[in-house]
Amino acid sequence: MQLNSYDEWSKLKEVVVGTAINYAAHDRELSFDLFFHDNLKVRSEWYYPRLSTAAVSAQDGERVRHRIKQRYLDELNEDVEGIVDTLRTLNVTVHRPMTLDPSTAEVRTLAWSAAVVPPLNVRDIALVAGDEVIETPPMLRSRYFETQFLKPIFASYFKEGARWSAMPRPLMTDGSFDRSYVLSTTGGPTEPIPHPKTHCYDVGLEMMWDGAQCLRLGRDLVVNIANENHAMACDWLERHLEGRFRIHRASKLSDSHIDSMVIALAPGRLLVRSRAVADYLPKEMRNWDMIVAPEPAKNNFPIYDDDDLLLSSLYIDVNVLSVASDVVLVNDACPELARILEQNRFQVIPVRHRHRRIFGGGFHCFTLDTVREGGPEDYLS
Template identity: 70%
Template sequence: MRLNSFDEWSPLKEVVVGSAVNYTSHERELSFDLFFHDNITRSEWYYPRLSAAGSADARQPGAPGRSPIKQRYVDELNEDIEGIVAVLESLAVTVHRPLNVDASTAEVRTPAWSAAVVPPLNVRDNTLILGDEIIETPPMIRSRYFETQFLTPVFAEYFRQGARWTVMPRPLMTDASFDLSYARTSSIGGPTEPIDDPQPSVYDVGFEMMFDGAQCLRLGRDVIVNISTANHAMACDWLERHLEGRFRIHRVHRLSDSHIDSMVLALRPGTLLVRNKEVLDFLPEPLHSWDLIVAPPPGENNFPRYEDDDLVLTSPFIDLNVLSVDPSSVLVNSACPELIRTLEQQRFTVVPVRHRHRRLFGGGFHCFTLDTVREGGPEDYLGHG
């Protein structure tokens, strides 16, 4: 089918589900710590969090510190991903898969830095699908710099069928490329670890655009975009110019550090799933009349217990990261009975799916998937006329 995806809820026909094959470690360097700082620096979450891996010097360019992931977690993650694929296929959704990372591909290099390779697991992040266009977004984590290349066979087939295929400008990603102001001023997580001072490079060009597709909430012709740094703002400038006349961009500021799909998701026209009622204060006025489903606080027993050396990347609200199959059906983590009951009380059909280690790998069902074909079109849900 031809690429067509304008929203988060209309009947799902085709989707990409990510791969975790040969996922071995997280690389603790500036871009990684900056991206996850709202979560790896929190002290009030349910289980012990890892202290900074190695010394500060170990995370400077040229001597990165890697945080290994135990193989049993990767094996169980791969089992759960195959379960997600099977459930989607049982619902008559066509599932596409990226290329797997070969075990021999341990590192990527650019003129400015080198980093470990991350498999194409959270495929929502580095691609934004808007209507009939694939937009590869400028990465925010160095180890994910070439991640969209693993989706090339999928994207190329949609291109042959008539899709537009665009790549946003690629950042050099030196230390000076990153706007550190959010990490240095945010107090969301309580006491925080310092983000290392950026090191100079001959390739410094100042702040660059860096941005993930998961910072966007797609509502037909309207796109809600979360902006927390100068990097995000530059990318949003690019999107506004590129999409002018086709989509309307609405900026929200510092709703979260970057991604908003564990803060707010649109489950159908007129209904939002939110972490708390305060989320509404950040959203455009037309959304204030939509019904809110406030996610219940997750229970401690919803999550596995981890050892002190296991790096936890997300907040306990990661399971708000659901995937809508149609306006009345939602994939929800089977480990979340509170959320399942809440959605069923709102007359949603809940499809429970197992996903154990979402907090170690930084993503839920919405993160792991990239919906490429839905039935909806460029409708006006915000009443602009």
């Protein structure tokens, strides 16, 4: 079938679901600490363990490996397969990336090396804009070549007529990163972000941006911009898509990804973390119906050990996946969210996903929809 995905809600026909096979650890280094800044800050939340600085921080630019407990990985793999099975029962064709070979220990470039992670959160590494798949320039060094795991899928769509492009890959030296968001955020990170080291391949700030920073609304794209790296990538996107899509910039709606802040469920209908989200959206969207997600409850989440590294926010379960404009996959650990959506006339399909905070993604993160029935409609005029 030909690539065709313009929005977040029309009937889903084909989707890529990520894989966590051979996911072993997180590497704490500069790009990791910058990206997960908002969730690595020392907190007093009732279930958020304080990190031990000596145990997990990266000192003097060195990588520090934080291993993931095997039981979490085993349960994650069970839950991912459950997502796949659910989608197939809904007559959705599911594509899977190539799996990470355990012998592929790290990626090395001109300027750095990093451990490789498997293609789990596939929403981040590509943007599907209508009949085009765009590989995005990652913000984490460990994900630099992650789109390679999806190459057979993208090649298949290309053979059927899809456009296929890649945004320029950054060198990603320490000097490539705009740290202004981190330095200006109240509370600061768990450990101070070190001053960037100079490198012979420094070229200044570079474009870095994930597909999950984009909300797709037919011919309109709402793009979250929190720093200069994002802004440069959005400049490229505007020029590349000129005449086909309209780009709307949302300034600092979140530190990076938009899909735990706001999800478009149907034309004129949004699921939001709070009503304050409206202030960041294009003015044409501010009168849309906003369904406010309930505050997370303590028993929505597993209880973790003090040495477990948690990467996603308390509101990760806003990260739902629409199978149609009235059908939504929701974490079965969140009955409060399911009730609110049902009260708003959505059919809720509960699916298990336990360790979304450990692995930094919900249903929307784990999926990349490649074929939906919708087209380039104008929902904002």
